[in-house]
Amino acid sequence: MEYRFSNKVSGLQASAIREILKYTVDPNVISFAAGNPAPEAFPARRIAEISDELLRDDPILALQYSITEGYGPLRDFLKGWMTEKGCFHSEFDDLIVTSGGQQANELSCKVLLNEGDTLLCESPSFIGSLNAFRSYNVNLKGIEMDDDGINLEKLEAALKEDNNVRVLYLIPNFQNPTGRTMSLAKRKAVYELACRYNFIILEDDPYGELRFAGENIPAIKSLDTEGRVIYSSTFSKLISPGFRTGFVSAPAPIIQKIIVCKQVSDVHSNIWAQVVSHRFMTTIDREAHFSRLRGIYKEKAELMCSYINSGFSDKITYIKPEGGLFIWCTLPDECDMNAFCTRAVKDYKIAVVPGNSFSIAENEKSSSFRLNYSTPTNDQIKKGMEILAAMTREILD
Amino acid sequence: MEYRFSNKVSGLQASAIREILKYTVDPNVISFAAGNPAPEAFPARRIAEISDELLRDDPILALQYSITEGYGPLRDFLKGWMTEKGCFHSEFDDLIVTSGGQQANELSCKVLLNEGDTLLCESPSFIGSLNAFRSYNVNLKGIEMDDDGINLEKLEAALKEDNNVRVLYLIPNFQNPTGRTMSLAKRKAVYELACRYNFIILEDDPYGELRFAGENIPAIKSLDTEGRVIYSSTFSKLISPGFRTGFVSAPAPIIQKIIVCKQVSDVHSNIWAQVVSHRFMTTIDREAHFSRLRGIYKEKAELMCSYINSGFSDKITYIKPEGGLFIWCTLPDECDMNAFCTRAVKDYKIAVVPGNSFSIAENEKSSSFRLNYSTPTNDQIKKGMEILAAMTREILD
Numbered sequence: 156m157e158y159r160f161s162n163k164v165s166g167l168q169a170s171a172i173r174e175i176l177k178y179t180v181d182p183n184v185i186s187f188a189a190g191n192p193a194p195e196a197f198p199a200r201r202i203a204e205i206s207d208e209l210l211r212d213d214p215i216l217a218l219q220y221s222i223t224e225g226y227g228p229l230r231d232f233l234k235g236w237m238t239e240k241g242c243f244h245s246e247f248d249d250l251i252v253t254s255g256g257q258q259a260n261e262l263s264c265k266v267l268l269n270e271g272d273t274l275l276c277e278s279p280s281f282i283g284s285l286n287a288f289r290s291y292n293v294n295l296k297g298i299e300m301d302d303d304g305i306n307l308e309k310l311e312a313a314l315k316e317d318n319n320v321r322v323l324y325l326i327p328n329f330q331n332p333t334g335r336t337m338s339l340a341k342r343k344a345v346y347e348l349a350c351r352y353n354f355i356i357l358e359d360d361p362y363g364e365l366r367f368a369g370e371n372i373p374a375i376k377s378l379d380t381e382g383r384v385i386y387s388s389t390f391s392k393l394i395s396p397g398f399r400t401g402f403v404s405a406p407a408p409i410i411q412k413i414i415v416c417k418q419v420s421d422v423h424s425n426i427w428a429q430v431v432s433h434r435f436m437t438t439i440d441r442e443a444h445f446s447r448l449r450g451i452y453k454e455k456a457e458l459m460c461s462y463i464n465s466g467f468s469d470k471i472t473y474i475k476p477e478g479g480l481f482i483w484c485t486l487p488d489e490c491d492m493n494a495f496c497t498r499a500v501k502d503y504k505i506a507v508v509p510g511n512s513f514s515i516a517e518n519e520k521s522s523s524f525r526l527n528y529s530t531p532t533n534d535q536i537k538k539g540m541e542i543l544a545a546m547t548r549e550i551l552d
Numbered sequence: 553m554e555y556r557f558s559n560k561v562s563g564l565q566a567s568a569i570r571e572i573l574k575y576t577v578d579p580n581v582i583s584f585a586a587g588n589p590a591p592e593a594f595p596a597r598r599i600a601e602i603s604d605e606l607l608r609d610d611p612i613l614a615l616q617y618s619i620t621e622g623y624g625p626l627r628d629f630l631k632g633w634m635t636e637k638g639c640f641h642s643e644f645d646d647l648i649v650t651s652g653g654q655q656a657n658e659l660s661c662k663v664l665l666n667e668g669d670t671l672l673c674e675s676p677s678f679i680g681s682l683n684a685f686r687s688y689n690v691n692l693k694g695i696e697m698d699d700d701g702i703n704l705e706k707l708e709a710a711l712k713e714d715n716n717v718r719v720l721y722l723i724p725n726f727q728n729p730t731g732r733t734m735s736l737a738k739r740k741a742v743y744e745l746a747c748r749y750n751f752i753i754l755e756d757d758p759y760g761e762l763r764f765a766g767e768n769i770p771a772i773k774s775l776d777t778e779g780r781v782i783y784s785s786t787f788s789k790l791i792s793p794g795f796r797t798g799f800v801s802a803p804a805p806i807i808q809k810i811i812v813c814k815q816v817s818d819v820h821s822n823i824w825a826q827v828v829s830h831r832f833m834t835t836i837d838r839e840a841h842f843s844r845l846r847g848i849y850k851e852k853a854e855l856m857c858s859y860i861n862s863g864f865s866d867k868i869t870y871i872k873p874e875g876g877l878f879i880w881c882t883l884p885d886e887c888d889m890n891a892f893c894t895r896a897v898k899d900y901k902i903a904v905v906p907g908n909s910f911s912i913a914e915n916e917k918s919s920s921f922r923l924n925y926s927t928p929t930n931d932q933i934k935k936g937m938e939i940l941a942a943m944t945r946e947i948l949d
Contacts, residue, residue, distance in 0.1 A: 197612065199607070202611070203604070203607035203608060206604075210599060218794045258817060266558060267557065267558060396615070418680070419684035420654065422680070
């Protein structure tokens with residue numbers, strides 16, 4: 156029979172990255188296309204210890220239904236930790252545990268936007284969030300970025316042109332896919348625009364702790380005096396993405412609506428993972444753990460960059476990351492980016508993600524591609540980057 | 553500041569049951585208001601064994617990102633198991649693992665219905681699903697039930713009256729809240745109406761395995777020749793609700809859209825719970841495990857019923873359950889149900905759920921209340937039912 160789907164989803168496609176990832180089932184393909192944390196970054200032994208103890212001593216806690224807001228002690232820990240970071244204002248904020256950062260962004264959109272309302276975001280941006288917004292049929296507009304984050308003039312022009320802008324979605328730290336970090340001056344300016352034009356900022360910060368170079372920059376949420384910033388983050392890159400444990404700190408009335416929407420979505424997040432996360436975060440030396448993670452990613456990022464510096468055609472430019480998981484490379488204008496990426500995976504067995512996967516508007520052109528250094532082993536980085544470098548010289552020089 | 557929420561959620565309230573559950577934090581209150589599985593039903597030791605082995609031998613499998621469709625071996629097991637039960641048709645169905653049965657129902661709604669489209673359901677029905685449907689602003693219409701399930705004449709009248717009916721939502725086995733089971737004749741008739749009036753049936757079956765009296769009745773999905781039944785179920789009552797592991801068997805084009813919507817909602821369900829569920833279901837004696845669960849609920853149900861039979865005022869009628877978790881009691885017309893429930897919890901410290909919590913239309917009157925026997929201990933059932941029985945006689949006789 157013929158199925159009729161809702162307008163919201165009828166045009167929705169599975170992530171284009173999945174198309175590229177299909178090639179990566181070929182064991183001969185080296186993939187720089189994923190976005191997974193490094194397996195060696197998982198604190199697997201400590202998780203096993205905590206889990207064993209929990210399931211032995213308190214199995215019902217880990218197995219019974221729980222409340223939508225999240226495991227109480229985990230919420231309390233997160234409120235304290237986020238207060239330290241300036242990302243929880245006890246006067247007006249509340250906090251909910253979500254099923255990963257993805258759910259935080261999806262529910263924020265469901266709660267705040269009607270079909271047709273405008274959501275602005277950086278262009279390019281994270282495809283998972285873009286598709287979440289698309290699944291509510293919002294009017295998605297991308298704003299160009301400079302090296303230090305979203306272009307303020309273009310942002311303000313968009314605000315002047317459209318008086319139905321409800322939300323600005325940003326990944327200020329080590330943005331996916333560009334790896335760019337927004338400067339403090341821009342964070343302040345963006346917050347001021349939010350107050351002036353009366354919109355909500357959705358600040359997505361999955362990689363904030365993974366800074367391995369440069370100085371920490373305060374979150375936009377830390378500037379929030381009026382209660383117009385929703386801050387979301389996740390344990391996916393700090394403990395385990397398989398846990399699906401994230402959280403949102405936001406003004407209490409917004410959290411109230413997110414709770415109601417989460418209740419009808421999955422009742423609550425897996426409670427075993429919440430309890431294990433809580434016990435992990437409160438019993439380890441957090442700074443030592445984060446520092447170990449930063450070390451892993453720094454080494455991988457520097458290794459990958461060294462091959463770009465020494466081996467890539469000079470016609471390719473790239474953004475050197477100070478944290479996060481990705482390197483954004485840009486081809487010269489005359490080069491067909493899609494053909495480049497297809498040839499890389501088909502002929503050279505190297506998978507990278509074509510930049511237009513992260514485009515906001517359909518058919519938007521891109522001459523960039525995204526490299527990921529967190530998932531491959533160092534040996535795969537060495538071998539794969541040598542091949543990719545040779546390919547760039549062959550094609551471009 | 554003033555927040556503006558989307559039309560979808562601005563009228564959405566947290567489950568009314570939560571209001572009653574607030575009283576149950578008082579340790580003196582005996583609660584028959586929840587819907588949790590009995591803690592003694594959890595196979596806690598076996599789960600701990602499987603989990604220990606998994607986290608020791610294959611931690612990355614349990615901790616890394618996984619695919620949206622669900623853990624491959626679990627999907628394969630579920631396809632086989634559902635095929636045995638007639639609930640998976642390999643010619644046209646596909647299957648996805650969801651974050652509990654709740655997500656299965658929510659995503660089915662998101663995928664199939666536009667705002668304003670009509671969804672029919674039994675009246676009364678499960679509040680979690682109703683609120684999920686409400687969160688997409690669909691036109692929700694309840695159809696009265698008979699003892700053997702939805703009233704067919706009223707269903708057909710509603711179909712004739714409204715040519716925008718897209719989905720009929722049903723809980724055919726031990727319905728929540730009424731405990732009623734739909735007869736085979738009605739299941740056939742409902743499926744025939746679906747073909748004739750061209751709508752999709754969303755068959756929610758969280759309790760199907762928990763039949764402790766009477767004969768099994770084939771699922772509506774087993775009658776599905778045209779590909780118009782979405783069948784959802786969950787491990788919440790069979791292994792653990794804290795896992796948040798459910799699944800949907802449905803025509804492949806519908807599953808494709810559900811995959812895309814799940815991807816933007818939570819990427820995938822907690823993978824540790826998926827692997828543990830798979831290993832549990834494939835290594836235990838399933839029939840022996842289900843039989844143990846049925847024994848637990850049979851004992852509790854019979855215990856609760858014995859107090860109704862011997863102690864409740866004769867003016868209260870009730871539906872004797874053949875499975876599931878609930879007993880539906882109805883007060884005489886002259887009695888104010890809300891006052892009864894409030895008095896029960898405030899003066900007698902017994903929490904029950906007022907029937908209008910499950911109403912479809914706002915301000916719909918109900919003279920019923922729901923009792924749950926799965927969550928309280930046998931001692932709590934004895935003590936609480938004695939008090940409640942005395943109260944009914946005092947008020948009504």
